[in-house]
Amino acid sequence: MGVGIGVPGLVDPDRGRVAVAPNLPALNERELGPDLGRVLGRPVRVENDVNAIAVGEWRKGAGRxxxxxxxxxxxxxxxxxxILAxxxxxxPDGTAGEVGHMPLRPGGPRCRCGARGCLEVYASATAVVAAARAAGVPTEGGAAAVAVAARAGDPRARKVFARAGAAVGVAAAGLVNLLNLDRMVIGGGLAGAWDLMEPHARRELGRRxxxxxxxxxxxxPSLLGDDAGVVGAAILAKENMGA
Amino acid sequence: MGVGIGVPGLVDPDRGRVAVAPNLPALNERELGPDLGRVLGRPVRVENDVNAIAVGEWRKGAGRxxxxxxxxxxxxxxxxxxILAxxxxxxPDGTAGEVGHMPLRPGGPRCRCGARGCLEVYASATAVVAAARAAGVPTEGGAAAVAVAARAGDPRARKVFARAGAAVGVAAAGLVNLLNLDRMVIGGGLAGAWDLMEPHARRELGRRxxxxxxxxxxxxPSLLGDDAGVVGAAILAKENMGA
Structure with a gap:
């Protein structure tokens, strides 16, 4: 039996190599698959973590x-x-999937990637917390606390999720038109607040x-939550997927 | 030997059926492939016209x-x-490829599709001619005339192409990030003016x-020009491509 592993970085699954892992620099240019394989005495499949999550949700979760x-x-x-076709x-380089850095408003706020107006500056948990803080909503407890305030009826918190949801809707519309997407699964820290975002996303999608x-x-929203990556990595270890 | 045909509309290539052709309504819901096949005594492959162009450029043109x-x-x-993988x-519905209706500026000008700020309202030949006319550039002769003015140094005409090029660059950046695109071939009426647009597209791409x-x-720019669709349709008639 093989082992699958999801890495937050750019990987070459065929060689089991991590090209670059910005938040785990010890893995940069490491032959993680072969190295772990020798230690474990089993074949090891290395994949990007979000790709593993996508495979997990597709095969066993909300993407079925x-x-x-x-x-x-x-x-x-x-x-x-x-997941296409x-x-x-x-x-070609294994970098596909970076939806967070599609430009949503070319002149929008600066993103940590260096560009402006990326989806990430509107719809990340970080962006939700920052917008809530700026609006005076208590943010101790992160995005979940903002969701609690929104559910309690705080109009400032509701507005924060409205803006994030609308951003997701605009991005989704572009991808429905371009890729004929038939499903979008929402994971990560904001997945539990998707019900607060969905009406706003739906409105933008319907317009566009x-x-x-x-x-x-x-x-x-994600069905597998934090398990999606583990499930996906296991599936990837069993099968040789990907193009 | 088979026959390939590109149709400006939504088609089902497996059945040879045109679902809807907005500018050729006589073809709506016609079994064009089987019908033509009976007349010609040969198998007929029906494909969307831009898909045929894409296949042509990919196999024999600027997309090789x-x-x-x-x-x-x-x-x-x-x-x-x-062309992916x-x-x-x-x-799933055969509608993929509609890059013209990705939102570029969510609050931008109205597009003929009903949405706002689509790539098409910035980077179509129609948009170039409209912007040139509004700026006082002579537009008799269409976008080609605007290109002549830009090449002669007219700053208003140059600005029109700068704006269109920048829009293409922003869209390209999103797609390089999302799809790891390695090539974009520019066809249509503005392809001959791509040199006027490219520096502006490149700047936006580099930023994002x-x-x-x-x-x-x-x-x-397209290598096959108006022949791309014919070449692609012929290739599609010979091979059973597509996912």
């Missing part, structure tokens, strides 16, 4: 049955993984997406 | 060697076709795209 799926993680940053879509693909499209 | 290719046609409208990417996929990415 989807044919063109984006799994987006709304956490500290915004990450993504794409029946397989994990990685792209073409009717035919829109008819088929739906989104759903 | 690309692994993740968007062919975008900047004409009356803005259309697109995607070694095949034409159609999506991640360095790793950006290193591999390049764009090029």
């Amino acid at each position: 049955g989807a044919r063109a799926l984006l799994v987006v993680t709304l956490g500290t940053g915004v990450g993504g993984g794409l 029946g397989t994990l879509y990685r792209g 997406a073409f009717s035919r693909p829109l008819e088929r499209f739906r989104w759903a | 060697g690309a692994r993740a290719l968007l062919v975008v046609t900047l004409g009356t409208g803005v259309g697109g076709g995607l 070694g095949t034409l990417y159609r999506g 795209a991640f360095s790793r996929p950006l290193e591999r990415f390049r764009w090029a």
Whole structure:
């Protein structure tokens, strides 16, 4: 039996190599798959963590049955993984899926990536907490605390989720039009607050997406939560997926 | 020998059926492939026209060697076709490729699709002519006349192409990040003016795209021009491509 592992960074799954892991620099340029494989005495499959999450949700979670799926993680940053035409879509360098850095407003606020107006500056948990703080909503406890305030009826907190949801809706509309996406699974720290964001996302989507693909499209919060990556990594270890 | 045909509309290539062709309503819901096949005594392959163009450029034109290719046609409208993971990417309903209706500025000008701020309102030949006219540039002769004025040094005409190029660059950046696109081929009426747009597109791309996929990415004007669709349709008639 093999072992699957999800790494927050750019990996080459065929070689089991981590090219770069910004938050785990000890793994940079490490042959993690072969190295771990020798220690464990088993084959080890290395994959990007959000790609593993996407495979997990697709096969066992909220993405089941989807044919063109984006799994987006709304956490500290915004990450993504794409399942297209029946397989994990990685792209020529393995960098595909970076939905968090699609420009949403070209002149918008600066993103930590250096660009402006990326989806991430509107729809990450970090962005929600920052906007809530700026509006005077208590943010001890992070985005979950902001959700509690919104559910209690605090209009400032509700507005923060409205803005984040609308941003997700605009991005989703572009991807429904371009990729004929039929499912979007919302993961990460904001997944539990998706009900607060969804009406606003739906409104933007309805204004912008073409009717035919829109008819088929739906989104759903993650079913597997923190287990999605583990489930996906195990599936990837069993199968040789990806293009 | 078979026959390939590109139709400006939504088609089901497996059945040879045109679902809807907005500008050729006589074809709506017609079994064009089987019907033509009976008349011609040969198998007929029906495909969306921009998908056929994409296949043509990919196999015989400016897209050769690309692994993740968007062919975008900047004409009356803005259309697109995607080659991903070694095949034409159609999506579950066959509607994929509509890059012209990705939101670029959510609050931007109204698009003929009903939404606001789509790429098409900035980067179509129609948009270029409208912006040139508004700026006082003579537009008899269409976008080509605006290009002549820009090449002669008219700053108003140059500005029109700068804006269109920047819009293409912002859209390209999002797609380089999301899909790890390695090539974008520019077709349609504005392809001949791509040199006027490219520096502005490149600047936006450089500001927004991640360095790793950006290193591999390049764009090029169409090599096959008006022949791309015919070449692609012929290739599609010979092979059974697409996902």
